[in-house]
Amino acid sequence: MKAVIRLVMTYALGTRVLRGFTIAGIAMIVLASFLLEYLPQPVWMLWMSFWGAAAFFIGSALMPVIFGRMARGRLIRVLPHGRAKLLASVFIMVTVVALPLPLLELIGSHLAMIQHHQQELRGATTAHIAIDAAAMERFRRGSIENFWWTLTGSFFTTVGLYLTLWFITSQRSIAGYAKGLLVILFMMYVPSQQLRDLSTTMRGSLIQIATFCFLFGAGFLLWPRWQALTLGWRFAPLASIGRVLGRPVAGREADLVLGTANPWLLIGVQVVPILFATTIGFYSPAVWLFYLTIFSTVAGAIACHAAERSRVLWLRGGWSRAELFVLVERSFWRHNSFVLGSLIALMVGIGSYAALPISLLAAGVPLLLISAVLSTYLGLMVTRSMRFAEGALAVVVMLALMAVAIIAARSGGSSKDIVIVVALEAVLTVAALALRSAAKSRWARIDWMLCRPDRSLRVRAAG
Amino acid sequence: MKNTTVEASHLGKAYGATRVLQGLSFSVEPGDVVGVLGKNGAGKTTLLELMLGFTLPTEGEVRVFGHESTRMPGAAKARVGFVPQQDELLDQLNVADQIRVIASFYKNWDGELMTRLCEEWGIRASARIKSMSVGERQKLSILLALGHRPDLLLLDEPVASLDPIARRQFLEQLVEISSEGQRAIIFSSHIVSDIERLANRIWILKEGRLFWQGDLDSLKESIVRLHLRGSIPLPEEAGIPGAISIRRDASFPTAIVRDWSDSAQVELERRIDGSVEVQPLGLEEIFVELHR
Numbered sequence: 001m002k003a004v005i006r007l008v009m010t011y012a013l014g015t016r017v018l019r020g021f022t023i024a025g026i027a028m029i030v031l032a033s034f035l036l037e038y039l040p041q042p043v044w045m046l047w048m049s050f051w052g053a054a055a056f057f058i059g060s061a062l063m064p065v066i067f068g069r070m071a072r073g074r075l076i077r078v079l080p081h082g083r084a085k086l087l088a089s090v091f092i093m094v095t096v097v098a099l100p101l102p103l104l105e106l107i108g109s110h111l112a113m114i115q116h117h118q119q120e121l122r123g124a125t126t127a128h129i130a131i132d133a134a135a136m137e138r139f140r141r142g143s144i145e146n147f148w149w150t151l152t153g154s155f156f157t158t159v160g161l162y163l164t165l166w167f168i169t170s171q172r173s174i175a176g177y178a179k180g181l182l183v184i185l186f187m188m189y190v191p192s193q194q195l196r197d198l199s200t201t202m203r204g205s206l207i208q209i210a211t212f213c214f215l216f217g218a219g220f221l222l223w224p225r226w227q228a229l230t231l232g233w234r235f236a237p238l239a240s241i242g243r244v245l246g247r248p249v250a251g252r253e254a255d256l257v258l259g260t261a262n263p264w265l266l267i268g269v270q271v272v273p274i275l276f277a278t279t280i281g282f283y284s285p286a287v288w289l290f291y292l293t294i295f296s297t298v299a300g301a302i303a304c305h306a307a308e309r310s311r312v313l314w315l316r317g318g319w320s321r322a323e324l325f326v327l328v329e330r331s332f333w334r335h336n337s338f339v340l341g342s343l344i345a346l347m348v349g350i351g352s353y354a355a356l357p358i359s360l361l362a363a364g365v366p367l368l369l370i371s372a373v374l375s376t377y378l379g380l381m382v383t384r385s386m387r388f389a390e391g392a393l394a395v396v397v398m399l400a401l402m403a404v405a406i407i408a409a410r411s412g413g414s415s416k417d418i419v420i421v422v423a424l425e426a427v428l429t430v431a432a433l434a435l436r437s438a439a440k441s442r443w444a445r446i447d448w449m450l451c452r453p454d455r456s457l458r459v460r461a462a463g
Numbered sequence: 464m465k466n467t468t469v470e471a472s473h474l475g476k477a478y479g480a481t482r483v484l485q486g487l488s489f490s491v492e493p494g495d496v497v498g499v500l501g502k503n504g505a506g507k508t509t510l511l512e513l514m515l516g517f518t519l520p521t522e523g524e525v526r527v528f529g530h531e532s533t534r535m536p537g538a539a540k541a542r543v544g545f546v547p548q549q550d551e552l553l554d555q556l557n558v559a560d561q562i563r564v565i566a567s568f569y570k571n572w573d574g575e576l577m578t579r580l581c582e583e584w585g586i587r588a589s590a591r592i593k594s595m596s597v598g599e600r601q602k603l604s605i606l607l608a609l610g611h612r613p614d615l616l617l618l619d620e621p622v623a624s625l626d627p628i629a630r631r632q633f634l635e636q637l638v639e640i641s642s643e644g645q646r647a648i649i650f651s652s653h654i655v656s657d658i659e660r661l662a663n664r665i666w667i668l669k670e671g672r673l674f675w676q677g678d679l680d681s682l683k684e685s686i687v688r689l690h691l692r693g694s695i696p697l698p699e700e701a702g703i704p705g706a707i708s709i710r711r712d713a714s715f716p717t718a719i720v721r722d723w724s725d726s727a728q729v730e731l732e733r734r735i736d737g738s739v740e741v742q743p744l745g746l747e748e749i750f751v752e753l754h755r
């Protein structure tokens with residue numbers, strides 16, 4: 001148990017920055033639940049609990065990283081009951097992170113019930129809203145069922161987000177992003193199924209969570225044995241797919257090193273979820289613009305590995321740092337133009353199909369372009385490992401993009417609204433140019449000793 | 464009852480058609496310090512992996528503290544320490560947190576030993592692992608394997624990235640640990656001098672087989688270089704009993720032989736009508752000659 005608690009503590013409090021997020025998150029959740037009893041709940045207070053849960057989730061972002069590193073390693077197999085303890089720590093962490101919002105909801109319902117009861121006792125309830133005992137009991141049962149229903153959703157959403165985070169942070173390649181997007185695709189489908197069927201009970205909820213835990217746990221614990229058994233096995237179809245995907249790209253070796261040689265994989269994993277989303281009724285302009293803007297930043301985000309990957313180009317090629325920047329920039333734009341083109345085509349296609357307002361397309365197309373430019377140069381600015389400054393800047397840029405997307409989607413098409421959106425997009429364009437200039441200047445004095453792939457990735461590449 | 468730490472019989476491992484190890488039988492007793500030698504790809508790491516149960520043998524079995532290595536219970540694992548070739552430290556943590564994480568898995572973690580070793584080895588508890596050098600990381604990896612005072616310590620190329628001072632400290636530490644009596648240590652290394660200095664038993668892996676297992680003195684007595692000085696040249700087809708290699712290019716032939724005995728020497732001297740000078744070899748020379 002000691003090891004499980006230590007691991008959970010490490011996930012939540014492992015580094016100074018994450019510790020800050022965790023403590024802030026817990027404080028906000030506690031404060032929100034405390035205020036529930038004393039204050040009416042305006043929107044900002046509901047947001048406080050949401051941001052608290054989000055901060056708590058971010059604070060435990062070390063969990064997928066540490067879990068991935070330890071699970072893939074060999075040391076864990078020598079530690080007494082290592083894999084079982086690691087697994088238990090993960091389940092506990094996911095449950096702890098998933099619990100606050102459903103719990104707040106339950107407390108809120110409970111308090112509402114008590115207050116209503118007290119009002120009734122004081123005779124303050126008017127006759128037309130008086131609730132009899134049977135209705136009260138139904139409400140109580142309903143709120144408990146609602147708690148389990150929310151907990152299931154929250155649990156699976158947390159698992160999905162951690163999985164996405166794990167794929168993206170552990171692989172740091174298009175394949176990693178692809179797997180992350182596939183998880184998001186799965187998450188988009190499962191909650192929507194649950195929304196259609198609100199009959200989840202406590203039993204059903206627990207069965208879902210238990211089934212997932214059992215399957216994941218069994219898979220995780222048996223994985224080393226399976227791996228040892230299947231070592232040396234070759235699955236012919238996979239090998240042939242690998243040969244097709246990995247066909248030689250003579251003359252574009254730099255693209256291969258940078259991971260920009262083949263844009264079709266990324267296009268595929270972006271287009272499929274979007275097309276899938278159209279089948280489950282996402283026709284809100286705000287949602288579309290929101291998602292497409294997020295997706296358009298993915299291609300650029302891959303650029304954050306450009307510096308460490310181009311180390312090998314600089315060591316072996318005859319480029320100066322400035323020339324290398326131009327080469328890398330060109331390579332990324334060649335790659336991103338395909339991805340961006342497909343997203344814009346999708347936007348126009350879906351917009352026409354779903355009869356979205358033309359003003360949305362007019363505002364949306366430049367926004368996609370700007371977000372790709374911003375994320376690409378933000379990525380290129382990472383000439384050492386991702387540090388606090390880059391992380392904070394990325395968060396600010398993402399929030400700004402989201403804000404503009406929502407404003408654009410909500411604008412009524414009046415000239416005033418259009419002017420605001422255009423002005424905001426102009427500001428973002430200037431920011432993109434500033435980021436390019438910063439990236440260029442950083443590349444000019446890049447220190448190749450500090451700019452190298454993560455050690456765990458180097459080890460895996462060597463293995 | 465005999466308290467064998469590791470015992471293997473007819474152990475073998477193949478990956479598809481490639482046989483990495485075959486027919487290995489050995490036992491390791493408490494107090495043994497075994498040095499595993501072999502060229503790159505000889506199967507040293509695979510052998511350690513088999514002992515730790517990371518991979519399944521394709522023939523035979525290996526038992527650790529009486530348990531099949533692939534099914535070691537937690538109590539048996541608590542008696543094993545392992546230093547992998549590539550460290551598996553958590554980059555995001557600092558040294559103190561990393562130690563705390565590993566320590567939490569053991570009931571008998573020796574915090575005082577850890578503190579002392581960290582001081583002696585110059586590892587700061589507040590240092591962030593990501594910013595540590597390869598050598599420092601390796602030191603920390605080794606320390607983490609020692610903290611629970613394991614009865615069996617397996618080290619896969621532990622000193623490869625250590626500087627000479629750290630290597631010396633590590634070897635001294637290993638000597639101290641091995642002198643505690645009930646502990647068995649198995650370590651693979653390319654640095655033959657370290658094995659020569661530390662190991663009381665040597666395993667030499669060659670072409671997937673355990674070419675030699677025994678103590679260093681027996682090895683040195685068994686494998687020697689012969690300088691033949693005779694009036695009758697050694698005929699081309701004439702063999703020398705136990706010869707591993709014969710060189711005829713010099714004015715006097717030389718040979719490396721195994722299991723050399725006085726009677727064999729008398730017989731050879733009679734055949735060449737001269738003298739046979741027996742030269743003992745260092746471990747490094749033996750290793751090189753075996754792989755020539």
